[in-house]
Amino acid sequence: MRIIFMGSPDFAVPTLQALIDAAHEVVCVYTQPPRPGGRRGKELTQTPVHQRASDLGIDVRHPKSLKSAEEQEAFAAFDADVAVVAAYGLILPQAILDAPAHGCLNVHASILPRWRGAAPIHRAVMAGDPVTGVTIMQMEAGLDTGPMLATARTPIEDKTTGELTEELAEIGAQLMVGTLIDYGVLHPMAQDERQATYAAKIDKAEARIDWDRPAQEIVRHIHGLSPFPGAWFEMDGMRVKVLRAQVVPLPREGADLGQSKSDDQADRVPRLRGGSPGEVLDERLTIACKDGAIRPIELQRAGKPKMDLDTFLRGNAVAPGTVLG
Structure with a gap:
């Protein structure tokens, strides 16, 4: 398939790599603009996705917004079959959502409709959820409200957000590749709005x-x-x-808890x-x-x-x- 990939952080890199490994044609990568970083906080630093796309020789675009007619025309000109989105960081206008022949698919790091929004992994851990996972979703104008195509689960146990992010990134990458293989026969399932929760950005x-x-x-x-x-x-x-x-x-x-106590000592534990x-x-x-x-x-x-x-x-x-x- 001709794919536009849209992502920015480390979480998105395995999905980009998996699409390449599966022999899809990634015609362009969209990512967040370089931002000040480095040891002194002044050097412009590319996103992890930008760096990987450059290594792979893929054209990279990093507009600050996708609202202008010029950006929307440039996006549509790629004539993509589908756009794959993973933690991109910009809201996609309707013109962008409609441009690919089969729309835009999102790799979302929760079991939707639980934890829609910016920080689903953080919130799942903090809330004490026993499991979390990844949902592949057909994107629409609402915030993570689109119909679901596939899900995968994993236990949280005592994992940190960092550990879960790495795990879910790999799960999401393989789930997206499988979803694209089966795309023509999958039946999108609407989300149950009554079960929806919001994962607010971490302050x-x-x-x-x-x-x-x-x-x-x-x-x-x-x-x-x-x-x-x-x-x-x-x-x-x-x-x-x-x-x-x-x-x-x-x-x-002051107790040696490994030492046995006689009956007359028991009251003095x-x-x-x-x-x-x-x-x-x-x-x-x-x-x-x-x-x-x-x-x-x-x-x-x-x-x-x-x-x-x-x-x-x-x-x-x-x-x-x-x-x-």
């Missing part, structure tokens, strides 16, 4: 950890925002991101030691929450690479009783 203001929440919610919050923007707490004026964490039992005061939300309870950075406690597994200080807990504690001893902001 950086959400990233600060609220210790006055249940431990399991905090872990989901951390995993949902990992690696970007990264959930964080403040310690001695220093911002520390937590990229992975686990719920742990509350520690006991130390009680569980709680604390106010955000209080560090032991030297292993167990942190009290509204109910229970969590322990970070991977952390990152500003300007530093991520590190495991032991490495972090070697350079940042945190005394029990410290209250984290």
Whole structure:
């Protein structure tokens, strides 16, 4: 098929590559314009899709908008059979949606109609959904409202948004290739509007950890925002991101829990030691929450690479009783 591919971030790259590997003719790639980036934040940086398309020798266009008649005419001139869209980042006007002979197909990282919108993976993790997946959807003017052609599922378990994004990118790539093979015999299924939820874009203001929440919610919050923007707490004026964490039992005061107790000692087993939300309870950075406690597994200080807990504690001893902001 003659395909226009439209995508921008790393999530979209496997789909572009899969289309090429399946011997489709990708006549042009549309992506977001280069933006300031690099180590100094000033060099113009191409999107991952732009970089891969250039490596593959495919023509790349990166208009700031598709609303002008000139851009719409240029798009239609490619005479594409279909446009494949994966996390492109621009709203497609009706003239763009109508230009390819078979319309525009979208790789969406959720099981629609749940989590329409900009941040479906983040929101699924943060909400505690047991599964997520990918939907191939026929695009229309509404936000992720079009009829569905195919879906695939995967368990979330304790995966972070970063891990799920990589997994769903590969699932979506293969699902799109299969959908194009079967396109003529598939029966689009309308979405159930009663089941729709909205995945709002992540606001950086959400990233600060609220210790006055249940431990399991905090872990989901951390995993949902990992690696970007990264959930964080403040310690001695220093911002520390937590990229992975686990719920742990509350520690006991001065007890060797591996040692058996005689009957006359049983009444003297130390009680569980709680604390106010955000209080560090032991030297292993167990942190009290509204109910229970969590322990970070991977952390990152500003300007530093991520590190495991032991490495972090070697350079940042945190005394029990410290209250984290």
